[in-house]
Amino acid sequence: MPVVLGPNRYGKAETRLVRVVRDGGVHHVKDVTVGSALSGDMEAVHRTGDNAAVLPTDTQKNTVYAFARKHGVAEIEDFAILLARHYVESQPTVHHARVEIEEYFWDRIPVAGEGGGHSFVRSGREVRTCAVHHDRDGTTTVVSGLRDLVVLNSTDSEFSGFIEDEYTTLPPTKDRVLATAVSARWRHPPVAAGRGTAYGESYDEVRRHLLGAFAETYSLSLQQTLYAMGERVLNAREEVCEVRLAMPNKHHFLVDLTPFGLDNPNEVFYAADRPYGLIEGSVLRDDAPDARFAWE
C-alpha cells in the first residue's frame, strides 16, 4: 500500500521588520511581521532530504530585509505581492508562494516647539493583516484584514426566540451587552497586473464601515450583526468581493446582586473568559469570482 506526499509548504514565519523613513527631521515608522510559505517541486526533499529545490527559509528572511531596503514598504499588500512574485518568478522549483504580513500602528508623540518628529507611541488598536498568494499560472490573490478589533455595544442587543431543547436553561433577554473581538478578512478580486488598489485607503474605509455597522445595527443575534458588517462593506467598497468574519461572543453576565439587597439594572457585569460563543461567517457578492487559493 504505497504512501504518497500530500499538500505541503514551507517557509519563514514571523520575521520582524521595522523600517524607518526620514523626511528631514520628520520620521515615519513601519512595523510589520512577515511570513512566507513556498510550495512546488518538493517531492525529493521529503523523500530523500535532497535540498536542491529548496530556497532556505533563512534566505526568505534575508529577502524580506533586502526588499525593504530596495523597494521600501508602502502598503503591506503591495510589499507582499512583490515578495510572492519574486519567489515564484526567480525559482523554477517554487510554483506557489503565500506571503502574510501583520502591521502594528504607531502614533506620533506630540512635542512642544522644535525638535519633534521622531518619537512614537504604539497605538494598541487592532492589527492590520494581509495574505497574498502568487501562483506560477500568473494568478495573484489578495486578502486584506484586521484582528483584535474589540468592540462593545452596551445596549440595542437582544437574544430570544431560539430553540429550547432539554438542555436549554438560558433565559431570553431583551437587553444585553454585546461585545466581541472582530477578526475580519476581505478578498479583493484577482489582481490583473501591477498595483491597482489603494490598499491603505481601502483599509481605513473598510474598518470605518465595520465599526459603523457594528454600532448602528440593532442586534437580535451576533450572526445578524456579523452579516450586517459584511454587507455594509460590500455595499460601500467595490474593490472588495467577499468578507469573512470571526467574532467571539465575549459574554458579559449581569451579576445577581439580590443576595445583597441590591438591584442591578444592566449596570454591573462580570466579563467572562471561557467558554465563549464563536460566530464565523462569510458574506460575498453573488457574482464574486472564484476564490481559488486565496483563503488557504
Next chain:
Amino acid sequence: MPVVLGPNRYGKAETRLVRVVRDGGVHHVKDVTVGSALSGDMEAVHRTGDNAAVLPTDTQKNTVYAFARKHGVAEIEDFAILLARHYVESQPTVHHARVEIEEYFWDRIPVAGEGGGHSFVRSGREVRTCAVHHDRDGTTTVVSGLRDLVVLNSTDSEFSGFIEDEYTTLPPTKDRVLATAVSARWRHPPVAAGRGTAYGESYDEVRRHLLGAFAETYSLSLQQTLYAMGERVLNAREEVCEVRLAMPNKHHFLVDLTPFGLDNPNEVFYAADRPYGLIEGSVLRDDAPDARFAWE
C-alpha cells in the same frame, strides 16, 4: 449586485470540563476542553436575526456537562462523536456539527502507605486533540492529533545542497541541533457505525511512532524528518489513512565564542524565538478515501 451568505458556523468554544471517576478510593481524572460548531439553516438568523433555527451556544455548553454525567468521557474521540451526532440528529435545522476536544494529561502522585489514589500532578507533556464532524448525510469523520510535542536531536541532522540565490548567506552544515514542536493530526477512515476504533491505544502507538521516527531518522532536512514520521505511522497503524504535520524549526544557533578565545564544538547554543522556519506537510495512503470535510 446582490449579496449572499457564504460558509458559516457558530458554536461554543473552550468549555472546560473536568470529570472525576471514583473506583473506591482510587480516583481517575479526565481534563478536557470542548468546542462545538454547528451549521445548517442559518440564512434567517444572519439576515433578520430570527433565532428560530439556533440552538444557543449556552445550550451546547450545558450539553457537554450533561453528556459527561450521562455517558461518561472515555476516549475524547468517542465523546466528540456522541456530541456531534446528538446535535445533528436532535435538531432538524442543524445539518452539520464539528466537535473539537483537547485533553491534558495528569500523573498520579505516589503516596506512601495507605490513603493514596486521589492526588494528581499535571504531566505537562503534549496536548492530545481530536476533531470530529458529523453530517446529516450520515458521514462521521474523525481526526485525532496532538500538539506541543517538543523534541530535539542534538546531532544526526544536516542541511546543505540547497538553492543559493543572491540573498543566500546561510552556510551549509553537516551537524546541527534539530528541534521542533510537533503538531500532528491523523485521519481515520470514515466511521461506518459505532465505536470501532480503540482511540486510546491508537493514540499511544501513533505518538510512539512519531517519536521513534523523529529520533531514528538521520535528517538531511526537516521535510525529510516530517515525511518519515508520517510514513512510519501509516506503515504501522492501519487505522490511520493520512497524517498532517506542522513542525516549526526551532532554531538553535551555535554561539560564536572566538572573540573570547574559545572554540565552540557544537556545545553552546542560542535558542531563538523568531523568526522560525515552518514546515507543513501531509503524508497519506495512495488509496486513502476522500477526506471530505474532515480537515475543516
Next chain:
Amino acid sequence: MPVVLGPNRYGKAETRLVRVVRDGGVHHVKDVTVGSALSGDMEAVHRTGDNAAVLPTDTQKNTVYAFARKHGVAEIEDFAILLARHYVESQPTVHHARVEIEEYFWDRIPVAGEGGGHSFVRSGREVRTCAVHHDRDGTTTVVSGLRDLVVLNSTDSEFSGFIEDEYTTLPPTKDRVLATAVSARWRHPPVAAGRGTAYGESYDEVRRHLLGAFAETYSLSLQQTLYAMGERVLNAREEVCEVRLAMPNKHHFLVDLTPFGLDNPNEVFYAADRPYGLIEGSVLRDDAPDARFAWE
C-alpha cells in the same frame, strides 16, 4: 527546631468588572480587573485549617460587584481605597488589605446622526493601574501607574563610553533606535482622610509628562531617559513623591545588508524578542515620606 509562619496574605485575584452608566442615551463604560489580598490573624488557618478568621475570597469577589453598584466606580484609586478600608474596618481579623486595580480604555465609536452613544472600541493603549494599601493603624497608601506604554525614538539615542571587558563585543553607536515598553508606578504621599487627589487628572498629566520626557530627552543611555522621565513627573506634579520605572530595552538591530550589495543607513531593523536589556529605577523627592508598605 520550631517552624514559624512568616509573611502571608490571601485574596481574590483578577475579578473582571465592567460597569455601564447611562446618561440618557449616552452610556459610559468602566472596564477594570480587581485583586484584593488580606492579612491579619491568620495563624490558626495555616496551622490547623480553622477558618474562623477568614473572609472567603468568594466574598471578596461579591464585595467588588456590590460596591460597584452601591458606590459606583469613579477613579480606580478611589474605588480601591473604599474596598481596602472596608475589609480592614469591617473585619477584626483583617489587619491589612491591599487592593490592586487595572483599567482598560475604550473609545466611543462615532455614529452618524441620531442614536449613537452606546458603542465603543477598545483603544488598546496602555493599561492604567493602581495599588492601594490600608492598615489598621489608619495608614492608607496609594500607588498609581501604567504598563505596556510602548514607545520608540527613531533617533537622538546613543550608547558609548561603556566598560569594555574581555567579553565585550558591542560597538559603540552614535545613532540607534530606542524602544521600550514603559511600566511606571508613582507614589502619592499618604492620604490623610477622604479623597483628596483628583486621580484621573493626575493620571493624564503624569502620562503626558512621561511621554514628553521620553520624546524630548536626547539619550546617551536608557538609564538617563528613565531618570529624566521620573524627574519630569516630580517637577511637574506635586501630588507625586516617587516614581518607579521598569523599562525593557526592546532592541532594534540594524540588519547587515552588505552581502546583498546594499547599504543600510539606519533604515531597516530587526526587532528582537529575547534577550532584552531591562532597566529598573526609582526617582524620588529628597524629602519623600517613608513608603512603608506602599510598594509591597
Next chain:
Amino acid sequence: MPVVLGPNRYGKAETRLVRVVRDGGVHHVKDVTVGSALSGDMEAVHRTGDNAAVLPTDTQKNTVYAFARKHGVAEIEDFAILLARHYVESQPTVHHARVEIEEYFWDRIPVAGEGGGHSFVRSGREVRTCAVHHDRDGTTTVVSGLRDLVVLNSTDSEFSGFIEDEYTTLPPTKDRVLATAVSARWRHPPVAAGRGTAYGESYDEVRRHLLGAFAETYSLSLQQTLYAMGERVLNAREEVCEVRLAMPNKHHFLVDLTPFGLDNPNEVFYAADRPYGLIEGSVLRDDAPDARFAWE
C-alpha cells in the same frame, strides 16, 4: 525640592542558553534561561548618561555563553553563583549582582537497538528556578525554586467555618476538588564559601516533599495545605531555612445538572479561569538567619 535616585538595577533578561554535552554517543542537554541585574555606582549614568560605570547588557549576554563553555552548566545555582560573583569581583563599579535562572526538563526518547542517546522530548513538567545574589561585602544568597507545578486533589478537601458577612453567599463544603499551580521558592542559609550544597539532589527532594505534603494533607483550607508543604520541607531538608509559596486556588465548580434531571455526585466540574483565590505565605525556621536581599 531636590530629586534623588532611589534603588535601581539593570541587566540582561531572558538569555536563552542550550548546552549539549557529549559522552560518546550519549548526549546530555541543559536548557536554561538566564537573567542578570547589576547595581552599584550608577548615579552618573542616570543623571548625565555617562556610561563609564556600565558593563553593557550585551556583555552580560556574552558572559553567559562564554561561561557555559568555560565552566559548563552543572546545577543552575552553581552557575548563577559563578556569574554573580564574576560581575561583582571583576567590576569595581558593580556592587551587587542578582542572577536568575530557569531550567526546563527534557526526557530521553527511547530508541530500539543501537544508535540512541541524542534524542529528547521536552517533559513539560514544572520549571526549576533559582535566584542568586552576591554583594561586594562578600555575602552570597541562594534561593531555589519551581513554578507551574500543577496539582489536584479530587477529595479530602473541605472549606467551612469561615466568616459570613453581608456579602457572603458561598456555602460551606465538606468535599471539594482542590487544585493549584504551585510556585515555591526556598532559601538556603548564606553560602560561606564554595559550593557546599548538592542543589540537584536538594531540588528533587524538596519537590518530592512538596508533592507528598500536598497529597497527604487532609485539607480544611488551602492555607493549611500551603503551611504543611512548607513545614514538611523544613522538617526534611536541613539545607533549607525558609520556604515561600504562592498558590492560586484553581476553582473547580460542581456543575448544577438538576435542570436536566441529573444528579452530580462530585463528578462533573467546570474548571474556571478567573477570578481565582491566591494564597501566599512563608514558612521558616525560628532561627533562620536574616534573609537580607535574598528575596529581592
